[in-house]
Structures are given as structure tokens and as C-alpha cells.
Amino acid sequence: MEINILFHTARNVVFEILDGEIYEAESDYRVFLDGGLVQESRRTVQSLYGLQPDTEYKLAVEKPGEEAAFAEFCTDREFVTLNVRKFGARGDGKADDTQAVQAAILSCPPESRVLVPRGIYRITSLFLKSGLRMELAEGAVLAADPDRSKYPVLPGMVRSWDEQSEFNLGTWEGNPLDMYASVITGIHVKDAVLYGQGTIDGNASYDNWWRDHKKKQGAWRPRQIFLNRCENVVVEGITVTNSPSWNIHPYFSENLKFLNLRILNPKVSPNTDGLDPESCRNVDIIGIYFSLGDDCIAIKSGKIYMGAKYKTPSENINVRQCCMRDGHGSVTIGSEMAGGVRNVMVKDCLFLHTDRGLRIKTRRGRGRDAVIDHIVFEHIRMDQVMTPFVINCFYYCDPDGHTEYVRAHEALPADERTPEIKNLAFQDIRADNCHVAAAFMDGLPEKKIERVLMENVSVNYASRPRADVPAMLDGVEPCTGMGVFARNIHELILKNVRISGQKGQDFILDQIDCLQKED
Structure with a gap:
């Protein structure tokens, strides 16, 4: 030890x-x-x-x-502590404490701390600054006002005066679009820490932010914590709950740590992903408990404009000692990944009652920069996960997702719109009580998945499995007890892969160029 x-x-x-x-x-x-x-x-x-x-x-x-x-x-040095109560914050759950807390943040000198003591602090948007150390004490709640009319808007893209460059602030699902400022917002912040035993409560519900959630209402929904082009930021200890949309969204940021958090949203809440690094690098996600209504972790890099323009992949992402419960996917890559995703290590994690465990989703149209490479999942335990492994190159959740171009299983020309999946490794993984399929891996016929290694993997099925589709693509029917389905993979390596309790074949393989199978 x-x-x-x-x-x-x-x-x-x-x-x-x-x-x-x-x-x-x-x-x-x-x-x-x-x-x-x-x-x-x-x-x-x-x-x-x-x-x-x-x-x-x-x-x-x-x-x-x-x-x-x-x-x-x-421990580090500390000069002074600025208690937000000294700046006029009441913490009674009634008064608007936004300005008082923001004043403490802006006044905080180097090597000092902003302290939010026990109480309920009603706020809208707070903006972080470089060098900040902010502690939410046990029993402290930053309770967001759900009235969207009180929130500032972050413009999606602002053109320079000479029209030669642009300044990106807001974003929505991979595109530079106007969004409301988040409950906690960091723009170009460096060396900041948000920590403690307190809670950030977005107070979202179907009475406010989640109503008509697919429609833009003034601007797109805020996140709970949004970090745009930040560096060396740590978020530790706190509970994040009832988010209007994604809970934590680092965006074009680097050198980040998310440690020992609790991210909680109702299972029925829409688009409440837990933690979504987008075009970020050097990110540690360690010791987090997730229970929510969408993907627990989704690693992204934008849709085709942002991917082609900025060519910024998400890379060097480490996930370990996390528990993912109740979401759509435990750890997901995509689908907005036009800038690519590479060098991801997920290990020592527990997946419980999620729809899918290890989930990769992409589609034609993400572009030639949309390359997924060097993805490793290791030492994972799952229970009651519907489909433990999913690689889906025909993901349909876009306005054009059901077009023939996206859904066709015949080979189309590989061009500047075609994404690519290279090297994936799934090792030392046990999945108990799965329901739908042990694995569903479906590559593009014109650009096959380059290499998949499954080693020391065991899957068994629930005694009363529930039927569902194994992946979100057209032409797939609900099922139960399917074994390993793999199609359009150049090299598939199966070492000590044990499937027990399936209905029919344990391995359903099609268009595999090189198969290596060892017991």
C-alpha cells in the first residue's frame, strides 16, 4: 500500500x-x-x-x-482569508449574493483565500480570476437562480475589427454559439483552485432550464462550471448538482485537475453530462462519483468548423478511481470530436447501471482531423451495464443524423469529411449482469477501425435482461443477450475474452481483415 x-x-x-x-x-x-x-x-x-x-x-x-x-x-503559504460575509453576502437563501461574492473574488490578493462559510448563497453567474483560491466550506451552498433573464450571455464568436480573426466565448454542442454564462465561469484564467466540502446547486428542473431543452431560448443553456481557455485549474471536493446542461465543461484548456468531486443530476435530466473536456490537454479526472442523466464523462473536440479551424484535439486525459452510475455512457469519446481525441487512459474505475460502459461515437462528416487514437481502458469493473463496449461510427444524434450519408453501411468515398479510429485497447475488464450485448463495434467500411485489442475480458448476463438497442444508429433493433458484434475492423485481437450466458453466438464477426484469437 x-x-x-x-x-x-x-x-x-x-x-x-x-x-x-x-x-x-x-x-x-x-x-x-x-x-x-x-x-x-x-x-x-x-x-x-x-x-x-x-x-x-x-x-x-x-x-x-x-x-x-x-x-x-x-501546505502552501497564505496571506489573508476573505470571508464573503464581510463583503455583504447574507447566505440566507433569499438575498442575491452575487455581487458580494464576486467582490470578494475580485479583491482577493495573491496567496490568499476566498472563504464561503456555511449558508445558502443565491447567485447567478460568478467569474473566476487568475491566482484565486476559493473554498466552499462544509454546509455552504451556491444556489443558482434559475431565472435566465438575470444571466449574461457569452457570444459564440466575435469578429476582429479587420475581419481577419475571431474571438470565441460561447459554445453549444461543438459549435461557437451564444450561451448563457455559467454558474461558475472562467475565461482565460490561470492558476486557480475551487475546492471544499460545499455544493454548487444549479436549481435546474423541468420548470425552468430543462423545459423545451432542445430549443434555443435567448441563448443556449449554461453549464454549471465552464472553463474557456484556462490553464492550471483545480476543482476539488465539492458537490455539483442540478445543472442546466453539462455539469463541468473545460474548453480549449490545459493542465487541469478534477479531484474527489460528486456530480449529481436526476437520471431524467436532459444533456446533463458530468464532465466534458473539449479540445483540452493534460487533464486528470480522479476519484469522482457520477450519477446523472447523460454521459458521465464525454471527451470531445468540437464539430467540423472548430475542428478544422483550430485543429485542437483532446489529449493526455487520465481517468481513474471514479464511480459512474446511471448515465448513458460511463466514459464516452465523441460524438463532437472533429479535432481528434488521443492518449486517453481510463483505469481502476467502477461502472454501475449505465446504458453503455466504454463508448466511442462518431460519424461521417466529422472530418479528416477527427482521429481517435491510443485509447486504453484497463482494470474496470462493471455491473448492470446494458452494453459494456460500444464503438459506433454511424451515430445519428445530429440534425442530419438520419440521412443516407450518415447511415449507409456501403463504402462511400473516403474524403475530407471522413473520421478515423486507430488504436483501442480494453484490458482486465469484468462486466457482470449486462443486458443487451457484450460488445457492439461497427466501423466505417471505407475507413475501418485500425486495431482493437480485448485482453482478459469477461462478460456475463443478467438473469432477466432488458431489451434495448446496443448503440444509437439506424437499422439496429432492440435485443438481449447478444455476444460480441464486430464489423469493419482491420485488426481485431481477442485474448482470453470470455462471454457466458449469451443467446446464440459468442462472437459475430464481419469484415475483419486480421483476426487473432487466443484463449
């Missing part, structure tokens, strides 16, 4: 316990700070709060039957 210090500020630390467990252990870890017991929890990623600035600490973790693990760290 080892301790990995993930991050610390002047007032908290977050750490990872490395002992082979996934998300949580069967028994509590006992956590000691300077020799005193401070916490007992089964979680493999934990945080401690209430620390003193510029102080050295000795951390120890004990677990029955194992030797204790130790680590040392020193």
Missing part, C-alpha cells in the same frame, strides 16, 4: 491510496495526521480540510491486514 499526494493548498490535501482497489475498499482505511486519527473511509481517494498554512504534516494510512503507508507534505 502506498500514498500518492494528488494536490494540496494552504488549507487542504487530497491523496490517493494505491493498493489495487477500485474506487473503494471492502473495509475502512484509517487515516492519521501527525499521529492522530482524523478519518475513516473506504474511499481510495480522500481529502482532509481545516489544515494550517505553511505547515508540515505527516500522513499515515492503515488497513487491516496490511502494513501502514506514510507520506509527508507541506
Whole structure:
């Protein structure tokens, strides 16, 4: 057993316990700070709060039957703490505290902290600034006003005076479109931390933001946290709930950490993806609990204008020690991925009751820059996932998604509109009680999936499986108990892949150029 210090500020630390467990252990870890017991929890990623600035600490973790693990760290320096109550925030859930909290943010000097103490703070949009350290204390709730008329709008694209360049602020589903400013908004922010045990509540419901959710109403719906072209930002510890649309949306940003969060939305809420890095690089997503109404994590890089114009892939994304529950896809790549997605590692995660587990969705029209490459899923456990593995190159959820160009399974000319999937690896994965299909992998005939490795994978089926379609593409009927369906793959490697309880064949293979199968 080892301790990995993930991050610390002047007032908290977050750490990872490395002992082979996934998300949580069967028994509590006992956590000691300077020799005193401070916490007992089964979680493999934990945080401690209430620390003193510029102080050295000795951390120890004990677990029955194992030797204790130790680590040392020193908290950061801190100059002053600015309590938002001193700036006029009431925290009574009635007064509009937006200006008071924003004043504290703008006034905060370097190496200092904005503290939001216990209370309910009614706000609209707050804007972060570079160098900020902002703590939401236990019991603190930033409660967003759902009245859209009170929110500023971020224009999708602003042209320069000479029409030679452009400035992108707002975005909606991969295109530069006007959107309402988010509850927490960061624009070109560097070196900022938002952390604590508090909650950001978007107060979205079918009475407000979710009503007629497919229609633009003034501008497109805000996110809960939106980071546009930011660098070195950490979001840690907080709970994010009831978001108007995507919960956390980093956009053209880099060097980001999302640690030990809880992201909660009703299962019936529309477009409430958990965490969607879009055209981002160097992103750590560690120790997060997701329960929501859409994809838990969706890694994106825009539709064809943004992909072709900026050619900015999402890359170097690390996801581990997360629990995904109830969403459409546990970890999804696409479908807006015209800039490409590469170098993604997902490991040590738990997927529960999601429609799909490992989900890749693309389609003709995303463009030649839409290349998915070096994607690895490793040491994953699933239970009650409808279809554990999905690779869908005919995804239909766009205005033109049901056209013959998108849906055709005959080979079309490969041109500047054709996306590509290269190297995928699925290793050490167990999926219990699946329902629809063990795997559904359907590549383009004119640009086959280059290579898929499945190694040490086992799938079994629920005793009473529920019928559904394995993937969102035309021409596929609802089913139960399908084995591994694979079509239009250049090289398919199956090593120790065990399917039990399926109806019919365990492997349904078509148009596979090179098949390597080992028991």
C-alpha cells in the first residue's frame, strides 16, 4: 500500500491510496495526521480540510491486514482569508449574493483565500480570476437562480475589427454559439483552485432550464462550471448538482485537475453530462462519483468548423478511481470530436447501471482531423451495464443524423469529411449482469477501425435482461443477450475474452481483415 499526494493548498490535501482497489475498499482505511486519527473511509481517494498554512504534516494510512503507508507534505503559504460575509453576502437563501461574492473574488490578493462559510448563497453567474483560491466550506451552498433573464450571455464568436480573426466565448454542442454564462465561469484564467466540502446547486428542473431543452431560448443553456481557455485549474471536493446542461465543461484548456468531486443530476435530466473536456490537454479526472442523466464523462473536440479551424484535439486525459452510475455512457469519446481525441487512459474505475460502459461515437462528416487514437481502458469493473463496449461510427444524434450519408453501411468515398479510429485497447475488464450485448463495434467500411485489442475480458448476463438497442444508429433493433458484434475492423485481437450466458453466438464477426484469437 502506498500514498500518492494528488494536490494540496494552504488549507487542504487530497491523496490517493494505491493498493489495487477500485474506487473503494471492502473495509475502512484509517487515516492519521501527525499521529492522530482524523478519518475513516473506504474511499481510495480522500481529502482532509481545516489544515494550517505553511505547515508540515505527516500522513499515515492503515488497513487491516496490511502494513501502514506514510507520506509527508507541506501546505502552501497564505496571506489573508476573505470571508464573503464581510463583503455583504447574507447566505440566507433569499438575498442575491452575487455581487458580494464576486467582490470578494475580485479583491482577493495573491496567496490568499476566498472563504464561503456555511449558508445558502443565491447567485447567478460568478467569474473566476487568475491566482484565486476559493473554498466552499462544509454546509455552504451556491444556489443558482434559475431565472435566465438575470444571466449574461457569452457570444459564440466575435469578429476582429479587420475581419481577419475571431474571438470565441460561447459554445453549444461543438459549435461557437451564444450561451448563457455559467454558474461558475472562467475565461482565460490561470492558476486557480475551487475546492471544499460545499455544493454548487444549479436549481435546474423541468420548470425552468430543462423545459423545451432542445430549443434555443435567448441563448443556449449554461453549464454549471465552464472553463474557456484556462490553464492550471483545480476543482476539488465539492458537490455539483442540478445543472442546466453539462455539469463541468473545460474548453480549449490545459493542465487541469478534477479531484474527489460528486456530480449529481436526476437520471431524467436532459444533456446533463458530468464532465466534458473539449479540445483540452493534460487533464486528470480522479476519484469522482457520477450519477446523472447523460454521459458521465464525454471527451470531445468540437464539430467540423472548430475542428478544422483550430485543429485542437483532446489529449493526455487520465481517468481513474471514479464511480459512474446511471448515465448513458460511463466514459464516452465523441460524438463532437472533429479535432481528434488521443492518449486517453481510463483505469481502476467502477461502472454501475449505465446504458453503455466504454463508448466511442462518431460519424461521417466529422472530418479528416477527427482521429481517435491510443485509447486504453484497463482494470474496470462493471455491473448492470446494458452494453459494456460500444464503438459506433454511424451515430445519428445530429440534425442530419438520419440521412443516407450518415447511415449507409456501403463504402462511400473516403474524403475530407471522413473520421478515423486507430488504436483501442480494453484490458482486465469484468462486466457482470449486462443486458443487451457484450460488445457492439461497427466501423466505417471505407475507413475501418485500425486495431482493437480485448485482453482478459469477461462478460456475463443478467438473469432477466432488458431489451434495448446496443448503440444509437439506424437499422439496429432492440435485443438481449447478444455476444460480441464486430464489423469493419482491420485488426481485431481477442485474448482470453470470455462471454457466458449469451443467446446464440459468442462472437459475430464481419469484415475483419486480421483476426487473432487466443484463449
